[in-house]
Amino acid sequence: MSENLYAYADGGVTAPAGFMAAGVSAGIKKSGRRDVALIVSGDACASAAVFTMSSMAAPPVVVSREHISDGRLRAIVVNAGNANACTGERGMADARAMAVATAGLIGCEATDVLVASTGVIGVPMPMSLVLAGIEKAAGELDYLAGEDAAEAIMTTDTFMKTTGAALEIDGVKYTVGGMAKGSGMIQPNMATMLAFITTDAPLSSAACDAALRTAVARTFNRITVDSDTSTNDMCTLMASGVAGGELIEAGDARYAPVAAAIEHVCGELARMVVRDGEGATKLITVTVTGATSEPDAEAAAFAIANSPLVKTAIFGADANWGRVAMAIGKSSATVDPARVRIHFAGILTCDGGTAVPFSEEAAAVALAADNVEIAVDLGLGDGEATVWTCDLSYEYVKINGEYRS
Amino acid sequence: MSENLYAYADGGVTAPAGFMAAGVSAGIKKSGRRDVALIVSGDACASAAVFTMSSMAAPPVVVSREHISDGRLRAIVVNAGNANACTGERGMADARAMAVATAGLIGCEATDVLVASTGVIGVPMPMSLVLAGIEKAAGELDYLAGEDAAEAIMTTDTFMKTTGAALEIDGVKYTVGGMAKGSGMIQPNMATMLAFITTDAPLSSAACDAALRTAVARTFNRITVDSDTSTNDMCTLMASGVAGGELIEAGDARYAPVAAAIEHVCGELARMVVRDGEGATKLITVTVTGATSEPDAEAAAFAIANSPLVKTAIFGADANWGRVAMAIGKSSATVDPARVRIHFAGILTCDGGTAVPFSEEAAAVALAADNVEIAVDLGLGDGEATVWTCDLSYEYVKINGEYRS
Numbered sequence: 001m002s003e004n005l006y007a008y009a010d011g012g013v014t015a016p017a018g019f020m021a022a023g024v025s026a027g028i029k030k031s032g033r034r035d036v037a038l039i040v041s042g043d044a045c046a047s048a049a050v051f052t053m054s055s056m057a058a059p060p061v062v063v064s065r066e067h068i069s070d071g072r073l074r075a076i077v078v079n080a081g082n083a084n085a086c087t088g089e090r091g092m093a094d095a096r097a098m099a100v101a102t103a104g105l106i107g108c109e110a111t112d113v114l115v116a117s118t119g120v121i122g123v124p125m126p127m128s129l130v131l132a133g134i135e136k137a138a139g140e141l142d143y144l145a146g147e148d149a150a151e152a153i154m155t156t157d158t159f160m161k162t163t164g165a166a167l168e169i170d171g172v173k174y175t176v177g178g179m180a181k182g183s184g185m186i187q188p189n190m191a192t193m194l195a196f197i198t199t200d201a202p203l204s205s206a207a208c209d210a211a212l213r214t215a216v217a218r219t220f221n222r223i224t225v226d227s228d229t230s231t232n233d234m235c236t237l238m239a240s241g242v243a244g245g246e247l248i249e250a251g252d253a254r255y256a257p258v259a260a261a262i263e264h265v266c267g268e269l270a271r272m273v274v275r276d277g278e279g280a281t282k283l284i285t286v287t288v289t290g291a292t293s294e295p296d297a298e299a300a301a302f303a304i305a306n307s308p309l310v311k312t313a314i315f316g317a318d319a320n321w322g323r324v325a326m327a328i329g330k331s332s333a334t335v336d337p338a339r340v341r342i343h344f345a346g347i348l349t350c351d352g353g354t355a356v357p358f359s360e361e362a363a364a365v366a367l368a369a370d371n372v373e374i375a376v377d378l379g380l381g382d383g384e385a386t387v388w389t390c391d392l393s394y395e396y397v398k399i400n401g402e403y404r405s
Numbered sequence: 406m407s408e409n410l411y412a413y414a415d416g417g418v419t420a421p422a423g424f425m426a427a428g429v430s431a432g433i434k435k436s437g438r439r440d441v442a443l444i445v446s447g448d449a450c451a452s453a454a455v456f457t458m459s460s461m462a463a464p465p466v467v468v469s470r471e472h473i474s475d476g477r478l479r480a481i482v483v484n485a486g487n488a489n490a491c492t493g494e495r496g497m498a499d500a501r502a503m504a505v506a507t508a509g510l511i512g513c514e515a516t517d518v519l520v521a522s523t524g525v526i527g528v529p530m531p532m533s534l535v536l537a538g539i540e541k542a543a544g545e546l547d548y549l550a551g552e553d554a555a556e557a558i559m560t561t562d563t564f565m566k567t568t569g570a571a572l573e574i575d576g577v578k579y580t581v582g583g584m585a586k587g588s589g590m591i592q593p594n595m596a597t598m599l600a601f602i603t604t605d606a607p608l609s610s611a612a613c614d615a616a617l618r619t620a621v622a623r624t625f626n627r628i629t630v631d632s633d634t635s636t637n638d639m640c641t642l643m644a645s646g647v648a649g650g651e652l653i654e655a656g657d658a659r660y661a662p663v664a665a666a667i668e669h670v671c672g673e674l675a676r677m678v679v680r681d682g683e684g685a686t687k688l689i690t691v692t693v694t695g696a697t698s699e700p701d702a703e704a705a706a707f708a709i710a711n712s713p714l715v716k717t718a719i720f721g722a723d724a725n726w727g728r729v730a731m732a733i734g735k736s737s738a739t740v741d742p743a744r745v746r747i748h749f750a751g752i753l754t755c756d757g758g759t760a761v762p763f764s765e766e767a768a769a770v771a772l773a774a775d776n777v778e779i780a781v782d783l784g785l786g787d788g789e790a791t792v793w794t795c796d797l798s799y800e801y802v803k804i805n806g807e808y809r810s
Contacts, residue, residue, distance in 0.1 A: 056734030088759030121727025316806025322526025329461030354493030401721025
């Protein structure tokens with residue numbers, strides 16, 4: 001893994017040179033917390049975005065797909081507290097109005113503004129609040145306000161999610177920053193709920209797109225909190241180029257290290273989203289090796305990661321690895337039971353498809369940790385995949401039984 | 406629906422003529438409750454069975470697949486408390502030994518005995534207890550003991566599940582009886598955890614197979630408690646023929662009403678399994694109409710029924726229908742958002758993909774009921790499907806965090 005290859009960069013989306021941000025309270029959240037965020041580049045710059053595959057995609061997703069089509073963005077406007085989903089023609093008009101208002105305030109085309117919303121589904125947007133919030137945010141744009149912006153996109157999140165990484169290539173320092181929000185309706189299918197990545201590396205639009213798609217496939221698209229895919233999922237990458245140097249295309253020697261740093265930032269944010277999954281007490285890493293293909297490994301890993309019986313067992317600190325065997329069995333992956341080997345919380349519990357005696361005391365110690373690893377070797381080929389999830393707790397039920405109330 | 410077409414028949418699997426049963430305590434369950442069941446026909450008779458599609462199928466499933474291959478059974482032996490799954494060669498030998506012991510006690514071939522097990526995965530069977538239990542059960546076989554047998558197959562079930570139906574065709578009375586167990590690891594894929602259906606109608610083996618497969622596809626294969634598919638799922642049909650009359654083949658005029666009664670019994674049992682789903686407080690009926698095909702309708706219905714966000718909203722009596730829209734969106738079904746209409750607990754909440762104002766008071770009343778209906782019209786074609794599920798409660802987490810402990 002690439003965890004420690006990079007210098008940490010503070011400030012989230014404003015860590016890279018060339019980006020300002022803001023996060024203000026507009027009164028959309030009943031709590032009065034910050035709920036409108038802006039991310040603005042000095043100039044329109046090479047950008048890419050991936051969106052939810054949901055067939056019920058929300059208006060901001062529909063509008064943003066149009067606006068990113070030329071591979072350039074100047075700004076991103078985000079609100080929390082209302083998803084602007086299942087809002088029909090009015091929702092489309094509201095999403096466009098958010099882009100127009102932002103463009104007017106910072107001086108650019110509306111099509112250079114990407115729009116994102118998160119919150120409750122099926123409620124019309126309180127546009128007077130939203131538009132006043134955008135104006136307020138435009139007045140507070142700052143090169144150090146990445147964390148304000150990250151705070152403004154939180155809903156049921158218990159902590160803000162920002163990270164950054166710095167690397168040097170041929171004497172030029174490049175920085176990547178990012179912010180994301182969870183923490184429910186999370187089995188992203190192209191991007192997590194909302195994630196915004198910035199870099200000052202001079203990536204071309206095509207290089208942005210390639211780097212983002214590769215990173216997302218291995219990070220945000222490999223996490224699940226609750227198996228539910230949002231109507232508003234979105235992940236973007238903006239490359240200001242302010243660090244200097246010639247344009248980086250996907251084939252260049254400088255592309256791979258920058259793309260790896262982007263994947264590193266996406267991976268950190270994705271794991272933060274899971275660790276803050278609604279009601280989560282533990283981060284669970286599920287690794288499947290020995291599959292006949294990578295899609296098979298991913299299918300088996302997701303079957304384990306999404307099984308409520310596996311997730312409740314880990315919440316209860318019960319080394320009930322039989323539920324892992326069950327989950328493999330229900331997945332679409334090719335399986336030969338006689339070759340299955342399961343490590344549960346680091347302990348070999350099943351070999352050749354059969355129970356192996358293990359110490360319940362050792363299991364209790366392993367399950368007391370914040371991180372639990374489940375490793376399955378299907379013993380058939382070299383396909384492998386890692387998926388991150390969290391446990392399923394009483395608190396998850398409480399949060400989601402009461403969400404709208 | 407066919408709910409009230411049939412006279413209720415008491416006694417579960419012993420309601421039809423020609424079947425004896427027993428349910429005894431063998432000490433496999435730590436609680437000392439009944440845990441070994443027998444169902445025995447007077448003679449080997451036409452039978453059919455469907456089994457889990459899990460690639461991690463347990464030894465009793467593997468052995469029973471062999472034994473049903475000739476379309477005839479004399480007896481079924483079942484134990485609760487241990488699933489005999491992930492038990493390798495020893496598990497295979499234990500499953501065979503259960504058939505051999507039963508055959509010896511009642512006087513038939515071991516291949517005429519079907520073997521079923523349910524309980525914890527990955528623990529070797531306590532065979533001395535099991536074999537003593539089978540001997541005890543054989544000594545207590547009785548034409549009135551259907552409920553003892555139903556009680557003996559319970560694990561986390563809170564009530565026993567038996568039902569029966571009687572009908573008359575051309576002056577001959579036919580009876581169908583059945584028993585089943587839930588109540589977790591339930592998204593059957595060919596059959597529910599364990600369900601045993603009997604009839605005294607003179608069905609052929611081929612007619613048994615056709616009737617059972619049709620009934621299961623529309624009942625047990627359309628329920629989900631937790632989206633998890635067991636390693637031990639099994640559903641059987643035995644037809645003693647004791648009611649008399651000529652052999653009924655699938656093409657006969659008498660076939661359809663008998664098959665409908667079998668489907669009725671399977672449907673009743675399937676809904677009992679869901680109502681008793683682990684921690685369930687409500688039965689949820691999800692109906693999708695207007696899909697481009699029946700598989701599309703089923704996919705959308707299962708996406709709704711398995712969504713933890715939908716299930717927790719109903720537990721919390723929150724008319725959060727946006728989560729239904731989300732679930733449709735993540736399914737593989739073809740969807741045009743502008744045509745989607747959603748009734749949540751009988752209340753129109755979304756039309757043309759857009760929120761419709763509704764009374765929260767009326768919603769609170771509707772959500773206080775034991776039965777909640779979610780109806781989605783995709784407005785595209787005539788594909789439709791109904792899936793039954795339950796809500797997701799604190800108690801579900803408690804039961805499954807502590808199961809092995």
